Amino acid sequence: MRQTFEEMLSDIIRPEVENLGYQFWGLTSPASGKKRVVRIYIDSPDGVHIDQCARVSRQVGLMLEVEDVIPGAFTLEVSSPGLERPFFSPDQMVNYIGREVKITLFETHDDRRKFKGTLTGVKGDTITLNVDEEILNFKWISIKKAKLIHEF
Structure with missing residues (x-):
């Protein structure tokens, strides 16, 4: 079975998020318009704060730039899954x-x-x-x- 773009991205991003000490909850990456949005959800036993999201965003953003796996321009968003969390599995x-x-x-x-x-x-x-x-x-x-x- 062929891997989707989101599954491929998840495989690349998951280890990076886990190395920073957070749980990789999942990601969405709908292609819309000229710029793709990559939305990563992270979690931890104590919840996630804005500083932690910013840290993950910087690290993953750098890694994605180096790996060059996303064609064209993209926006990276990192957040907690929140109270009405989406499920990815x-x-x-x-x-x-x-x-x-x-x-x-x-x-x-x-x-x-x-x-x-x-x-x-x-x-x-x-x-x-x-x-x-x-x-x-x-x-x-x-x-x-x-x-x-x-x-x-």
Whole structure:
């Protein structure tokens, strides 16, 4: 299976972030307009502060310039995943079982692409949601976006 641009970038950036002492949570890099935006999410047990994001941004920015893996101009953004964190793999969701999540599928399931429910399980590449008292299983590969819903 061919690696996506984001997976290739993640493989390059992950060790750099981890060497600085942070957890690499994930990245997005939608191509839009003339300038690509590379958005990196980092975390740590104590959370992440602006100074830490700036440090990672400087280090990763230098490395990306040297490696020259991104064609053309790009903007690099580094932040914490936040309270309504996006998920980049099913194993990231394990610690959030019992919490509300929202997923968007690539293709419709029962005439819907968006589901909001309680995460009740994660097994391998399958996540289980309780949506309006109905238990639904979704393969990770069918999920376009998944994020935590923070209850205020």
